[in-house]
Amino acid sequence: xxxxxxxxxxxxxxxxxxxxxxxxxxxxxxxxxxxxxxxxxxxxxxxxxxxxxxxxxxxxxxxxxxxxxxxxxxxxxxxxxxxxxxxxxxxxxxxxxxxxxxxxxxxxxxxxxxxxxxxxxxxxxxxxxxxxxxxxxxxxxxxxxxxxxxxxxxxxxxxxxxxxxxxxxxxxxxxxxxxxxxxxxxxxxxxxxxxxxxxxxxxxxxxxxxxxxxxxxxxxxxxxxxxxxxxxxxxxxxxxxxxxxxxxxxxxxxxxxxxxxxxxxxxxxxxxxxxxxxxxxxxxxxxxxxxxxxxxxxxxxxxxxxxxxxxxxxxxxxxxxxxxxxxxxxxxxxxxxxxxxxxxxxxxxxxxxxxxxxxxxxxxxxxxxxxxxxxxxxxxxxxxxxxxxxxxxxxxxxxxxxxxxxxxxxxxxxxxxxxxxxxxxxxxxxxxxxxxxxxxxxxxxxxxxxxxxxxxxxxxxxxxxxxxxxxxxxxxxxxxxxxxxxxxxxxxxxxxxxxxxxxxxxxxxxxxxxxxxxxxxxxxxxxxxx
Numbered sequence: 397x398x399x400x401x402x403x404x405x406x407x408x409x410x411x412x413x414x415x416x417x418x419x420x421x422x423x424x425x426x427x428x429x430x431x432x433x434x435x436x437x438x439x440x441x442x443x444x445x446x447x448x449x450x451x452x453x454x455x456x457x458x459x460x461x462x463x464x465x466x467x468x469x470x471x472x473x474x475x476x477x478x479x480x481x482x483x484x485x486x487x488x489x490x491x492x493x494x495x496x497x498x499x500x501x502x503x504x505x506x507x508x509x510x511x512x513x514x515x516x517x518x519x520x521x522x523x524x525x526x527x528x529x530x531x532x533x534x535x536x537x538x539x540x541x542x543x544x545x546x547x548x549x550x551x552x553x554x555x556x557x558x559x560x561x562x563x564x565x566x567x568x569x570x571x572x573x574x575x576x577x578x579x580x581x582x583x584x585x586x587x588x589x590x591x592x593x594x595x596x597x598x599x600x601x602x603x604x605x606x607x608x609x610x611x612x613x614x615x616x617x618x619x620x621x622x623x624x625x626x627x628x629x630x631x632x633x634x635x636x637x638x639x640x641x642x643x644x645x646x647x648x649x650x651x652x653x654x655x656x657x658x659x660x661x662x663x664x665x666x667x668x669x670x671x672x673x674x675x676x677x678x679x680x681x682x683x684x685x686x687x688x689x690x691x692x693x694x695x696x697x698x699x700x701x702x703x704x705x706x707x708x709x710x711x712x713x714x715x716x717x718x719x720x721x722x723x724x725x726x727x728x729x730x731x732x733x734x735x736x737x738x739x740x741x742x743x744x745x746x747x748x749x750x751x752x753x754x755x756x757x758x759x760x761x762x763x764x765x766x767x768x769x770x771x772x773x774x775x776x777x778x779x780x781x782x783x784x785x786x787x788x789x790x791x792x793x794x795x796x797x798x799x800x801x802x803x804x805x806x807x808x809x810x811x812x813x814x815x816x817x818x819x820x821x822x823x824x825x826x827x828x829x830x831x832x833x834x835x836x837x838x839x840x841x842x843x844x845x846x847x848x849x850x851x852x853x854x855x856x857x858x859x860x861x862x863x864x865x866x867x868x869x870x871x872x873x874x875x876x877x878x879x880x881x882x883x884x885x886x887x888x889x890x891x892x893x894x895x896x897x898x899x900x901x902x903x904x905x906x907x908x909x910x911x912x913x914x915x916x917x918x919x920x921x922x923x924x925x926x
Contacts, residue, residue: 397461398434400633402426403737404769405762412463414523417516417634418537420627421608425769426762428633429734434459436684438659441644445652449486450477452648453515453641459683460637464522472522476515476638480504482890487511487642489649489838492815495825496655497841498646501818505579506844506892507723508673509550512630512638517554517561519634520626524560535624538617538918539563540607542600542629544669544723545572546843548590549579551628556585562925563628564918566593566600569906572722573848574873575893582899589921590902595909596716598728604629606911613915621922630672631730639676640683646838647685655836661688663837665828667820668692668700669724671731673840678735678791688835693827694796695719699727704794707785709768712776719799720819720851720861723843728772736780737765739787795827799861802826806845806855816880816887818843819851846893849876856883 399410404426411419416428436459444452454473458466477486483502490497503510520537527533539561541551548565555563565580569592572580580590593600607613608625617623630636643664650656664687666674674690681687694701696717703709711727719725741761771778780788797805805822809815817825821841828837845852853865853876867879874897877889907913 397463399431400428401431401762402428403733403762404766406766413460413633414463414526417520417523417632418527418624418626420625420632421605424766425605425609426766427631427731427734429737430460430633433679433682434461436644438684438686441685442648442651442658444645445648448484449645450474452645453477453638456641456644457637464519464526468522472515472518476518480514481510482892485649487645489646489653490815491653491655492809493813495828496650496836496838497815497817497821497825498642498838499841500642501841501844503550504892505546505549505553506847506890507546507550508639508840508842509546510553511642512635513547513550513554513628515638516628516632516634517558520561521558528560533624535618535622536560536562537626538621538623539626539628540604540918541565541627542597542604543567543572543580544597544600544726545576546723546847547629548572549576549583552580552583552585552588552590555588555628556583557587562587562623564588564921565590566604566907566914568592568596568600569594570718571596571600571725573850575847575849575877575896576722578874579896581901581903582896583902584899591914591917592904592906593909593914594906597726598716599909601629601726601728601730603909603911603914607914607918610911610915617918623922629730630670636672636676636679636731639673640679643677643680643687644683644685647680647687650836650838659686661686661835663687663689663691663828663832663835664840665691665693665824665831665837666840667721667724667824667842668694669726669729671700671729671735673842674792675731675734677840689831690792691824691827691831691837692792692794693824694794695721695724695802695823696796696798697725697727698794698796700729700732701794701796703732704788704792707782707788708777708779709772710777711772720802720848720854721823723820724823733765733769735788736768736784737761739780739784740764742787793831795831797823797826803851803855803859803861806852807858810856810884814886816845816852816884817841818845818848819855820848822855844890845880845887846877846890849873849880853880853883856880
């Protein structure tokens with residue numbers, strides 16, 4: 397069984413998977429990371445292609461040695477990946493011209509977050525039942541989510557009406573698309589609520605993290621409502637593990653289709669904001685998938701591109717820029733902390749093994765990561781040492797795409813291939829084209845175009861980013877879906893969104909960006925729910 401420690405070295409003991417998924421955020425604000433990773437033989441990866449996706453997932457989970465029976469893991473996988481997806485392949489690989497696209501948006505909310513959040517709530521319920529049965533807790537759980545759009549939609553869908561669980565989502569004012577907002581504020585379910593937060597995604601994330609760090613509020617929730625806090629953001633390891641599966645699955649499908657020979661290297665290009673999706677590709681590589689380079693594709697908020705190039709993460713003088721790819725409008729990439737922990741541990745091991753003996757072993761990895769995260773919080777910047785930076789550059793190549801180039805990429809791909817993509821995928825597509833060398837590149841396609849209809853329409857009509865659209869638009873943006881189809885007849889409005897049009901708006905409350913305001917909104921909602 398693989399156990400989990402935390403990136404800042406503050407846990408009192410390793411956790412099992414079921415414990416890590418319930419806790420979400422580690423004590424002291426760090427993130428849970430596996431103490432070790434399974435070595436999956438290449439033959440086992442390649443033969444995944446012969447299995448349905450739910451069996452592929454179950455085999456990967458079993459390799460990670462979860463503290464759940466193989467039968468339960470298989471049942472959870474089968475329930476998570478079935479007719480709730482609109483393609484039986486679940487995460488198909490498409491060849492589009494000379495590009496390869498891993499389509500991750502065939503789930504109920506049309507974004508890659510479904511790949512984890514159709515599965516994670518089932519694991520969470522299983523873990524909670526285990527904890528109740530073992531007498532480790534008698535509390536139920538409140539899932540607290542900060543979202544730049546798609547995580548909130550997918551988490552609400554996955555956790556709606558799940559027993560012993562409530563979920564509250566906070567999204568930034570003017571920081572999500574009209575369709576994403578409509579999906580959230582109309583979500584059915586008796587155990588959930590949604591709030592707009594005054595600010596951008598980083599404000600959302602900071603406020604929610606501050607709530608997790610408030611021990612007094614945690615005690616209040618337990619005493620007055622019988623609740624403990626957890627997260628459905630990618631800071632929760634339960635979000636990341638299902639994402640590892642589709643990179644291993646994608647490699648297997650590439651081999652099965654004859655695009656690769658078994659063992660040949662594959663580059664993977666991932667549109668990146670909070671760093672969770674590309675981190676999953678990194679873990680798939682470490683488990684044995686022959687992934688060569690990880691291409692980190694950023695939008696105009698290109699802090700990660702600069703960090704990969706310089707080794708200095710600096711947001712001290714940056715302002716967040718609104719782009720056509722709002723799920724990537726992030727300056728604090730939370731999951732980078734997990735990669736830094738691994739790279740620091742590897743650099744430390746290299747020093748310890750130095751035969752000259754002239755270099756002292758580095759301090760505990762958790763202490764170094766803790767120092768960097770403290771510097772980021774207090775001064776807005778930190779710099780890694782040369783060894784860590786060298787290892788970072790051996791794994792990652794960073795590039796970024798401006799707003800208008802993003803939209804031109806959508807228009808050009810449709811004109812050439814009759815393939816319509818969303819702005820996040822377009823960033824990955826463009827970076828993959830620019831950085832491609834001798835190995836095939838698999839582009840992670842993270843959302844269906846319909847989630848971002850306004851900018852898709854701008855792309856098809858050669859309208860600059862941010863410019864007003866000609867013609868009539870409605871308040872919630874859903875009418876734009878039909879206008880996109882007028883310009884792209886091969887496309888169609890997915891049934892998932894046709895249903896959203898008819899759902900009533902349930903949530904329209906705005907809160908301030910402070911911890912105190914978020915906590916008060918939770919108090920008020922929980923009191924009203926009783």
